[in-house]
Amino acid sequence: MKDAHGRTIDYVRISLTDRCNLRCIYCMPAEGVDQVAHSDILSFDEILKFVRVAAQMGVRRVRLTGGEPLVRKGVVDLVRDLHAIDGIDDISLTTNGILLAQFAPDLKAAGLRRVNISLDSLDPVQYKEITRGGDLDDVLAGIDAALEAGFNPVKVNAVAVRSLNQDYLAFARMSVDRPLHMRFIEYMPVGDSSGVCGHGWGEEDVISCEEIRERINHQAADEDLPQLVPVEGSSKPDGGGPARYWQFPEAQGTVGFISPLSRHFCGECNRLRLTSTGQLRPCLFSDDEFDARAVLREGTEADVHALIEQALGAKPEEHTQGDHANATETNMNVIGG
Ligand code: SAM
Numbered sequence: 001m002k003d004a005h006g007r008t009i010d011y012v013r014i015s016l017t018d019r020c021n022l023r024c025i026y027c028m029p030a031e032g033v034d035q036v037a038h039s040d041i042l043s044f045d046e047i048l049k050f051v052r053v054a055a056q057m058g059v060r061r062v063r064l065t066g067g068e069p070l071v072r073k074g075v076v077d078l079v080r081d082l083h084a085i086d087g088i089d090d091i092s093l094t095t096n097g098i099l100l101a102q103f104a105p106d107l108k109a110a111g112l113r114r115v116n117i118s119l120d121s122l123d124p125v126q127y128k129e130i131t132r133g134g135d136l137d138d139v140l141a142g143i144d145a146a147l148e149a150g151f152n153p154v155k156v157n158a159v160a161v162r163s164l165n166q167d168y169l170a171f172a173r174m175s176v177d178r179p180l181h182m183r184f185i186e187y188m189p190v191g192d193s194s195g196v197c198g199h200g201w202g203e204e205d206v207i208s209c210e211e212i213r214e215r216i217n218h219q220a221a222d223e224d225l226p227q228l229v230p231v232e233g234s235s236k237p238d239g240g241g242p243a244r245y246w247q248f249p250e251a252q253g254t255v256g257f258i259s260p261l262s263r264h265f266c267g268e269c270n271r272l273r274l275t276s277t278g279q280l281r282p283c284l285f286s287d288d289e290f291d292a293r294a295v296l297r298e299g300t301e302a303d304v305h306a307l308i309e310q311a312l313g314a315k316p317e318e319h320t321q322g323d324h325a326n327a328t329e330t331n332m333n334v335i336g337g
């Protein structure tokens with residue numbers, strides 16, 4: 001299916017819950033979020049109805065996210081049912097990895113193909129601070145389990161925030177001996193949480209992908225390690241997507257960079273987002289929403305089809321994110337990243 005700007009839309013990101021077992025400082029307030037009533041959250045049957053219609057319209061790929069998708073009961077069954085929908089050939093998951101060691105084999109057997117694991121520090125003390133209580137060992141066990149289960153690719157995503165002073169080379173090194181794809185994501189002005197260290201989202205905390213790459217190369221040179229080289233075409237972990245990939249020579253994995261604010265990927269945007277409360281969002285950086293929940297509860301598949309058409313028609317050509325104001329007041333745990 002095409003949007004009003006001629007882009008092919010074949011990908012839906014679905015937030016399964018706004019709840020999470022962590023409280024990352026840039027994503028959620030310390031006290032957590034107001035509990036959304038269970039009845040306001042889309043049921044699995046409603047999600048399946050949405051995906052069936054979307055698949056008839058040309059959607060091929062579904063990503064499950066959150067909040068933390070693995071805290072939603074029955075997630076393995078949902079993956080199995082999504083996998084059975086005609087036309088859906090790629091189901092993936094974005095997770096903080098805390099529960100992944102427990103779920104990886106069952107998710108793989110149910111038809112999940114790929115996982116992205118979010119990890120912002122390899123230092124256990126800093127990891128605990130950023131996530132307000134998370135245990136780094138759980139995530140590392142999750143990464144091991146994902147590789148063992150045979151997900152391909154396994155990507156690790158780190159949000160880069162200047163004042164956190166993360167060790168970028170330590171991350172990049174993870175891509176050398178194992179087929180892990182390490183990606184750095186620019187910090188985005190999303191949500192109403194207090195931001196890093198309580199001073200709100202600030203442009204001064206955005207560190208560009210170019211700078212991260214330069215820092216990795218500097219640190220590598222200091223340690224007599226080789227420099228990153230660009231990865232071209234089919235050697236990229238998923239043959240495309242918004243990341244730009246680099247690699248240490250002879251490494252099994254890659255190092256990718258995603259700069260959502262640069263707008264370079266609006267032209268290739270291929271997705272819609274469905275929030276946990278069933279709001280269909282044409283663009284991550286806009287609060288425009290279409291109430292899919294009402295239609296999924298009371299309407300026919302033809303009504304769902306019409307709503308998806310409407311959302312497609314409302315996809316902006318590019319986001320108009322200014323440099324200072326928050327693009328959306330909705331926290332990432334609700335939209336799903
Ligand atoms: N809980 C899961 C996780 O952490 O992977 C899935 C949901 S989380 C909202 C999805 C992604 O959004 C995570 O990688 C997180 O780091 C990222 N994220 C949240 N707030 C962000 C922000 N302000 N800028 C950039 N990325 C952000």
Ligand code: SF4
Nearest residue numbers: 020023024027067096
């Ligand atoms: Fe939870 Fe993911 Fe947000 Fe961290 S980034 S608080 S793990 S939803």
